[in-house]
Amino acid sequence: MAAPRAVLLLSGKRKSGKDFVAEQLRSRLGPAVCCVLRLSAPLKERYAEEHGLDFQRLLDASAYKETYRQDMIRWGEEKRRADPGFFCRTVVEGVEQPVWVVSDTRRLSDVEWFRHVYGDAVQTVRVVASEETRKRRNWVFVAGVDDAESECGLDQGVAFDWGPCLPPGARGCCCSVTLSCGSGTVSCVPRPLRAQRRFPVCLSCPGWGRCLHWNKALMLRNTRGCVSFPGGGGNSGHWG
Ligand SMILES: Nc1ncnc2c1ncn2[C@@H]1O[C@H](COP(=O)(O)OP(=O)(O)OP(=O)(O)O)[C@@H](O)[C@H]1O
Numbered sequence: 001m002a003a004p005r006a007v008l009l010l011s012g013k014r015k016s017g018k019d020f021v022a023e024q025l026r027s028r029l030g031p032a033v034c035c036v037l038r039l040s041a042p043l044k045e046r047y048a049e050e051h052g053l054d055f056q057r058l059l060d061a062s063a064y065k066e067t068y069r070q071d072m073i074r075w076g077e078e079k080r081r082a083d084p085g086f087f088c089r090t091v092v093e094g095v096e097q098p099v100w101v102v103s104d105t106r107r108l109s110d111v112e113w114f115r116h117v118y119g120d121a122v123q124t125v126r127v128v129a130s131e132e133t134r135k136r137r138n139w140v141f142v143a144g145v146d147d148a149e150s151e152c153g154l155d156q157g158v159a160f161d162w163g164p165c166l167p168p169g170a171r172g173c174c175c176s177v178t179l180s181c182g183s184g185t186v187s188c189v190p191r192p193l194r195a196q197r198r199f200p201v202c203l204s205c206p207g208w209g210r211c212l213h214w215n216k217a218l219m220l221r222n223t224r225g226c227v228s229f230p231g232g233g234g235n236s237g238h239w240g
């Protein structure tokens with residue numbers, strides 16, 4: 001297995017759009033370059049086996065999944081206590097693409113595992129949507145889930161490499177990476193602001209599809225430098 005060029009650890013609250021963002025990245029970069037890894041996939045598979053449930057139905061954004069969420073959390077935490085790297089090691093097995101997007105990073109132990117194994121290739125990305133938007137996506141506060149480690153484990157303790165969007169019009173905002181311009185725009189802005197002035201890929205509203213550079217490469221730049229990798233458009237040029 002080749003070492004990845006970039007490992008993007010997406011985290012955020014339920015219905016903030018983590019899976020949506022991950023799929024956007026994968027479809028823009030193409031499946032040969034980018035794969036989406038879900039730490040919850042092996043968890044759900046094993047949980048479904050042990051409990052006689054439908055694994056496929058646990059994978060989508062369904063009410064079925066929500067019925068079992070709390071018990072899956074309890075079950076997964078038991079497994080992690082025994083072996084904190086268990087789900088992380090399982091999802092990376094046999095992955096060949098250079099760019100990995102982990103769409104459901106929830107715990108410090110997951111971030112620490114990836115940083116320990118993949119070092120500077122790791123970028124942490126916080127996906128944010130307002131409560132109002134999340135409610136429109138059928139999010140309802142559930143005690144024991146939304147106030148527990150599964151949802152709050154990364155509220156502190158990580159300085160995200162990529163954070164939520166600035167208000168429109170704020171200085172530097174035109175250089176944000178806006179992943180969607182639909183309801184509840186999810187954006188990632190490199191920090192600090194001064195880094196944005198040199199950010200060569202403008203993907204801001206009204207749509208990242210307009211970015212002329214997109215097909216050339218995707219580049220993420222921040223204070224620690226930058227990672228770049230070929231885009232899906234057939235041009236393998238790199239910046240940086
Ligand atoms: N920016 C967006 N624009 C339009 N629809 C979106 C956007 N982001 C997410 N959605 C929709 O909102 C719903 C929830 O999004 P998604 O499943 O990506 O959230 P999530 O953070 O992965 O949630 P969970 O933690 O429950 O898995 C999906 O139906 C998705 O298509």
Ligand SMILES: C[C@@](O)(CCOP(=O)(O)O)CC(=O)O
Nearest residue numbers: 040043072073076104106150
């Ligand atoms: C059980 C759990 O993995 C469910 C995650 O489901 P999803 O990422 O919201 O599709 C959450 C957790 O591990 O705390």
